[in-house]
Amino acid sequence: MKIIEWGVLIVNYLFLGGLSAGLFFVSAIATFLYKLDEPSPYTRIARLGALMAPWPVMIGCLLLIFDLGRWYHFYKLFLHLRLVSPMSIGSWLLVLFNLVALVNCYAWLTERQRNDLFAKLPRRLAFLGKFNYDIDHWRRRLAFAGMPISVGVGIYTGVLLGAVQSRPFWNTNLVAQLFLFSALSTGCAALILGLAGREQPVQEMKLLYGFDICFMVLEFFIVLPYLIHGQLSVQAVQDSLKLILGGPFTILFWVFFLGLGLLTPLVIELRELVPVVVSNREFHYNRILAATTALLILGGGFLLRYIFVYAGQMSAMQ
Amino acid sequence: MDRRKFLRFSAGGAAGAAIGASLAYMKPFSHSPEKEAGRLEVPTTCEACVNKCSVIAVVENGTIHKLNPNPENPKSRGMLCARGNAGLQQVYSPARLKRPLIRVGGRGEGNWRPASWDEAFDFAAKKLSETKDKYGPQGTLWSSSESFQEVFFRNLGAAFGSPNQVRHPTLCLASVNLAYSLTFGTVPSFDLLNSKYIIMSGANRLESFITPDTMDLIESAEYRKAKLIYLDPRFTVTASKADEWYPIRPGTDLAFLLAMLNVIVGENRYDKEFVANYTVGFDKLTEHVKAFSPDWAEKETEIPAKDIVRIAREFSDAAPRAVYYAGRRSSWYREDFHTRRAQAILNAIVGSWDREGGMVPNGKIALGEYLFLPWDDPIAPRVDEMDKNFPLAAKGDGAYLKLRENVIAGTPYPVKAWMIHKQDPMNALPGQARTLEMLQQMDFVGVVDVQMSDTAWYADVVFPESTYLERTDPVEVLSGIAPVVVYRQQVVKPVHDTKTTLEITQGLAKRLGLSQYFDFTMDQWVAAQVKELPLEAPLEYLKKHGVYVPPGFPKYGTTLNPDHRFITKSGKIELYSDRLQEANYDPLPVYHAPAQPPPGKFRIITGRRAYFTQANTTNNPWLNQFAPENSLWLNAAAADSLGIADGDRVEMTSTVGAVRLKTRVTQEIRPDCVFMLHGYGKKSKWQRLVAGTGGCDSELLETAWDKVSGNAALHETFVSVRKV
Amino acid sequence: MAARPKRYAMVVDSKKCINCKACVVACRAENSVPLAYSRPWMNEETRGVWPKLMAAFAPEQCHQCDHPACVRVCPTGASHHRPDGIVVVNEAECVGCRYCMIACPYDARFFREDKGVVEKCDFCVHRLERGQLPACVETCPSKVRVFGDLNDPKSKLAELLSDRQYRVKKPEAGTGPQIYYLI
Ligand SMILES: Nc1nc2c(c(=O)[nH]1)N[C@H]1C(S)=C(S)[C@@H](COP(=O)(O)OP(=O)(O)OC[C@H]3O[C@@H](n4cnc5c(=O)[nH]c(N)nc54)[C@H](O)[C@@H]3O)O[C@H]1N2
Ligand SMILES: Nc1nc2c(c(=O)[nH]1)N[C@H]1C(S)=C(S)[C@@H](COP(=O)(O)OP(=O)(O)OC[C@H]3O[C@@H](n4cnc5c(=O)[nH]c(N)nc54)[C@H](O)[C@@H]3O)O[C@H]1N2
Ligand code: SF4
Ligand code: SF4
Ligand code: SF4
Ligand code: SF4
Ligand code: SF4
């Protein structure tokens, strides 16, 4: 029988879901980092994050639906709420998240953008014009409400795999944490990439680098115990780790994920940020370097999910 | 699944309990066919192999949905093997024969033109008549393998006046049958279920199904703690379940047997009373076996002498619940007959005759006969000159390989038309090139089959028979320790434009002016047969049950009476056979060491798998999936020395052919043998799954036969193997 | 949970299995399973070096677990556990997400590309309803498979389990498998 049931569509779905969760989360935090009436560089982060957040996860959901054997039956996922099924909880969570992220996105539109948007409505939908409300004042409330949901989504992408006891490669609660921090760091990376083109986003970058370093350090310190824990675990788990310790995913894991996707960007960001913090040097913003770092992180995040989805399915109990 | 039923079923605890109660434990899984709209259960008989197991066909809305075993038959018990289950494909496979076909273009080119039945009959009748005019009726050959309607086909050949009928026994069990017949006057069955000690020489019962032996063997070996000693150059499934398995050197089973006789006679371990009362020639046997010591046999067989001695002792201790199983396919070696005779003698002297756990003469059930006009006996002698070549063998079955030699040579007279029924000589005979030669020299070849066999591929006319699930057949008695009567009744109407053998026979008979011999219907024939059964409404009974099990069996000891006359020359069990002596054969089994393959060559042996029947089910998709291609079993050490790895493609060459296939490098065969499955590398393109896939063993096997019975000797070929 | 009225299970007497595949074909016919898939499968193992060899065969299929992982993860409840212990997939409710396949420690499920749903052995519930044994059980030449109700102390199954030693596969998966392999 076929071993791999969940393929790249699911990998993408997990990646994009995490990405949105990260974007939302970082944007939400940024929302609280400035006084409301003062202009702040962090509004740029908050706005950009809010504007970007809904789209990846929506694409991801479409991919998920498309991956179903009978996509046109997807609504059945919403005829049930099964609290023991991570996928059932996740489906509802995603709907909630999508809603909040969309409303939040709307809340972050400038007035001009809003008006433009409604003006562009086709004639037949013109009646929607009456929904052209100004909900700017909801931003913090939405951020507050959405933060736990976004964390939930980030965790969920890991729990979906981690809850499967029969696949030793997954079966540890570290997977959920790993996916969460990876999600947050990809969110940061997407924002770094998004801001890289703008005029001297120095303050923003410092903040994003700072967050990103935290997320990546956490991620790294989860990968380590994941490996150690696995090695000390039962035979089946040890065997499953062979997939990355001396199997089809070894190079992908060590070189591309851990090396290029996690440690390299971590070192770059540390090199950029540490002197600024420790020796109070000036932050030299390098756009190319920032973009490269961000791309490496995004690539690493994707690979992490790829490796986990595939290797997990290939692992089996004895 | 029926959605409504499903809902009813899954409606929670209460419904579950209710259904549970109606099921009430497991015993009541004896199911009584209840009326369900559009659903019928029709008892009938399997024809996916020689065993004729009882089947209950489930028909849903006019289509056969499933074949279930019919537990009423004590021979097949409640079982249906993989092939029996896959029998559905015979009916619904797009690859089956759907209408009569007449060849256009050269033989084997595969160009066919659909014909009406009238056309096909006219054409065949014309050709047969032409042959008769030119060469006499003996210029026609009628060959067939066992089936319930074979009788009609054979009768047509006989009524036509041909002495030349040839059947499958000389490819299969002629030597074992003749050996037991000459010893006991009959071929007994073996009471494996009640046996305590069973020795088998390459009778691969757990893969080559014989009912009820296969089930009995598993039951007695695994549950009743019977001891199973198994001799086979291959590690078969039977070997894996045996208490002791000896990878005997091929062709030396007789040495093993003679050494066992040597021990048992020498140590006075035989059943003295039985020998005295029921046998002749024991003194000659005593002298004869002195020369065959276990040490000598060890050198021949590679079975340790101490094991031979121990087995001989254990065997005689367990007697009469001890049998050296006869086996079925004995188309092995040139000396096969003597090996089988030695088994019969061994079984006789320990008194394992007509007793529980021993050999038991088959029970009999009398059937009535439909009386038809008699025809004249053929005037010409048989083309295979049985009287001269195999004077003791069963004449009616012929000797296939000798026959083929003579037909090709045109001696003693030409045979130019060949009618073939339910047989595939292209695969069943060794030396396919010779079979093809024989086919090509025919002026006419007509084949009755259900699929485009390799033989049909070279025919002039192909008559599609309705499959066994589409027709009603004559009633048959399955002999055995517990004989039964089985009935094959039509389950569904023919799906395509096909006919039964009786109808085909009648169609031809009409055009050959022989209608007077076939002026009856199947119903009349069956009615006459069942009239004799001790049942009130026998036909209704058979229609309802599919099988009739007469009371009073098994019967042990019916022949255990010193006055009993065995159907032998002396009326006793003949350890020493005068008839063999008179016909210039060894009257006691004499061992002639078989040739062994020279270095670098291998003996090719053949055999079966549980999910294929002969060469003819490999194209069944439900079975083919278990072995889409055949491969050459090659011992790992031997492969190593040839530099051949598992999965390599190799070419095997014998003196008559060469075939290419993949290797299966394995521990499961002797280093001096190779093995491959039968039924691949087909010529018939209509057998899409196996046409040109894998290799065909018949192309490789050289022609050899057992000297006494004329049985084919399929294990006498040496091949060289070379990586390609 | 209250005592169930029924607990269907299967005992496999592997030593008797001759790897004839009758069960596989019977299931295919009975449940109209296309060629690309199979509900039951055979485990075959040959070990040793010529001529010291051993072979073992054993059929396997969905273990109708007591704590089925497939049921737990199923987002729609299409996979569910019947009161008689049989785990079934309600085709109508299945969205084809294949989560259950990934969760099953035995890989007992397959995805029907043609239907877009997941399928597995269901102990032939439709046959049980008629009072028939599962197709694979009925057809087996050597009666390797013994089907019955664990809660019925008089069943052959219960008798075998009390007289003989047995094991289940992957007990550490914690799913409570209900196919018992006699030793
Ligand atoms: N190399 C090799 N050769 C062998 C053997 C071997 O093991 N290896 N075994 C030998 C033995 S023991 C035997 S018994 C013979 C068997 O050899 P055959 O007697 O030729 O037997 P089958 O292969 O069963 O072929 C029978 C033909 O009957 C057809 N058939 C099936 N059902 C029906 C039906 O209902 N009606 C009609 N009209 N036709 C039907 C099949 O399609 C097939 O073409 O082969 C012998 N030859
Ligand atoms: N599944 C299935 N069952 C069948 C049939 C089928 O086609 N398929 N066909 C039926 C028919 S027609 C027949 S005749 C029977 C045949 O059934 P069997 O009589 O059991 O014959 P084979 O299966 O051909 O097995 C022959 C075995 O002998 C071994 N052998 C070869 N040479 C020697 C030797 O020198 N000494 C010893 N001791 N062993 C040797 C081979 O390795 C092989 O395993 O099966 C019947 N049952
Ligand atoms: S052994 Fe199998 S193929 Fe042969 S008659 Fe019985 S069920 Fe049919
Ligand atoms: S039908 Fe029975 S003997 Fe045959 S493979 Fe299946 S379990 Fe084994
Ligand atoms: S074996 Fe797998 S599919 Fe069957 S009940 Fe257990 S977990 Fe579910
Ligand atoms: S594939 Fe169907 S049965 Fe399996 S988890 Fe998804 S919805 Fe449930
Ligand atoms: S119980 Fe029924 S569905 Fe399950 S494997 Fe056996 S035949 Fe197939």
Ligand SMILES: [Mo]
């Ligand atoms: Mo045979």
